[in-house]
Amino acid sequence: MSYPGEYNNHNVNNPNDTFCYCTFAGLYDQVNLKRAFGWSLTQTQAFMVGVVDNPSTYGVDSQVVPELKRLHTDIVALSENGAKYQTGDPYPQPFSRIVNPAAASKNESYLLLDKTTYGGFPYWCSFDLLGRFLSIIGPAPQNATNYNFYLPLAMMYGNWRRKIAPHPPPPNAYSCVWAEETGKQSHFQLGASLGGYAMPQQRGGLWARILKQARFDILRDERLDAVGITAWSSTLKSRTSNNINFGNCAETYPLAHVLRDRKPHEEVYGLAVTLSNDHRNRYTHPQALRSLMRPCLNCQRVIGLWGGKVENFFTDDMLEDRPTTSSGMQSPTSVGPNPRAPGSKINLPAHKRPSPGNSTDTAGPTPKRAKGMQSPASVGPNPKASVLRITLPARLKRPSPGDNTDTAEPTPKRAKGPSHLGKGKGKTQ
Numbered sequence: 001m002s003y004p005g006e007y008n009n010h011n012v013n014n015p016n017d018t019f020c021y022c023t024f025a026g027l028y029d030q031v032n033l034k035r036a037f038g039w040s041l042t043q044t045q046a047f048m049v050g051v052v053d054n055p056s057t058y059g060v061d062s063q064v065v066p067e068l069k070r071l072h073t074d075i076v077a078l079s080e081n082g083a084k085y086q087t088g089d090p091y092p093q094p095f096s097r098i099v100n101p102a103a104a105s106k107n108e109s110y111l112l113l114d115k116t117t118y119g120g121f122p123y124w125c126s127f128d129l130l131g132r133f134l135s136i137i138g139p140a141p142q143n144a145t146n147y148n149f150y151l152p153l154a155m156m157y158g159n160w161r162r163k164i165a166p167h168p169p170p171p172n173a174y175s176c177v178w179a180e181e182t183g184k185q186s187h188f189q190l191g192a193s194l195g196g197y198a199m200p201q202q203r204g205g206l207w208a209r210i211l212k213q214a215r216f217d218i219l220r221d222e223r224l225d226a227v228g229i230t231a232w233s234s235t236l237k238s239r240t241s242n243n244i245n246f247g248n249c250a251e252t253y254p255l256a257h258v259l260r261d262r263k264p265h266e267e268v269y270g271l272a273v274t275l276s277n278d279h280r281n282r283y284t285h286p287q288a289l290r291s292l293m294r295p296c297l298n299c300q301r302v303i304g305l306w307g308g309k310v311e312n313f314f315t316d317d318m319l320e321d322r323p324t325t326s327s328g329m330q331s332p333t334s335v336g337p338n339p340r341a342p343g344s345k346i347n348l349p350a351h352k353r354p355s356p357g358n359s360t361d362t363a364g365p366t367p368k369r370a371k372g373m374q375s376p377a378s379v380g381p382n383p384k385a386s387v388l389r390i391t392l393p394a395r396l397k398r399p400s401p402g403d404n405t406d407t408a409e410p411t412p413k414r415a416k417g418p419s420h421l422g423k424g425k426g427k428t429q
Contacts, residue, residue: 031047034152034156037159037282038281039160044163051137060137060138064136068133068136068137071129075126075130079094080164080167091200092198093198094164094170095197098114109209109210110204113211122214122217126161126164130160130161131157131190131192132253134153134190135187139185139187144178147285151289152283154174154190154272155273155275155283158192158273159275162275165196171194174190174250176188176272179258179259181267188254189257191251191252191254194212194248212231215231215248223306229302229305230246231246231247250272268309268312271315272294272295295314
């Protein structure tokens with residue numbers, strides 16, 4: 001099975017070739033993630049069929065094949081024009097649902113969720129089902145890093161998801177969380193933020209409430225209960241001044257699968273991206289860097305309660321001094337437009353950025369800043385800064401991919417400090 005121009009182009013003898021020419025271990029040696037980002041719906045569907053029909057060809061573990069087949073069936077059914085997408089109700093959407101037998105009551109939602117369990121968690125949306133499919137095909141390649149694997153993978157996943165069910169308007173935020181352990185290939189999980197559902201004309205708010213509660217229930221455990229966290233307890237606000245609920249974000253499934261019950265020797269990392277309309281056809285590294293989003297305060301709290309390190313969910317390419325406010329902060333993985341301030345174009349110089357909290361001038365020239373942004377070296381607190389300030393340690397710059405097609409990708413210098421790359425996961429071999 002092959003796709004013209006996409007497969008069999010990874011040169012294993014070329015040290016500059018990156019794992020963007022790989023996919024899910026074995027299979028990821030055959031797919032260029034950056035090119036796959038722009039695949040058509042037909043190519044995407046053919047890829048999934050090939051994996052399900054010929055798993056051994058791609059090195060897929062035989063133990064996950066039954067789950068992959070069920071996932072593929074559900075994804076197709078919940079894709080646009082699929083049987084479950086249409087169903088018998090007048091509200092086509094990529095959510096598995098049934099008409100509520102008690103819908104005649106004004107206090108009952110017209111629709112109810114129809115859930116299926118995968119990996120110990122309930123699923124009902126094609127977006128998250130696709131994330132699960134891509135996550136269990138295999139572990140990450142050896143020496144996978146943010147730049148050469150996880151970032152292109154998250155971007156590809158987001159663009160594929162928008163093609164399988166483009167209506168109603170889908171979520172624009174996607175996350176990848178992975179666990180690293182010395183001497184082992186990392187496992188990861190992809191997820192999307194809540195979005196893409198259609199509201200019934202009558203009692204539509206009840207349907208939305210069901211979805212939001214179900215998303216929170218994925219996260220809910222005794223640690224969240226102990227501190228009083230519920231689906232509705234967040235005070236975080238969206239740009240439209242609506243509350244951003246716990247469970248709304250793209251990190252929901254990834255954190256639940258990877259962080260909550262991680263093994264003692266695993267270190268967990270993550271990233272989130274937001275996709276705009278200009279991301280539809282071609283992957284570029286600078287554009288991908290501009291898509292990176294920090295975890296919102298809700299996610300940071302869950303990460304902390306589950307024993308994770310919040311700094312592992314930040315990268316050196318995020319604008320750590322981006323203005324935020326405690327009363328109106330946008331969740332980086334919430335539904336809606338890109339929360340970056342209008343006009344806040346980010347210049348990506350080839351030199352190393354100063355590490356967070358470093359006010360010296362030794363790290364190179366200062367990048368140009370968008371109007372209104374405060375320099376991290378300026379005197380005095382930022383009056384717009386969030387009430388939660390995190391001092392991040394200096395971290396190693398992650399190596400950029402050696403993809404000759406992306407000439408704008410800088411080769412970051414390394415900074416002193418702790419990093420998972422120092423554990424052998426991102427070193428050049």
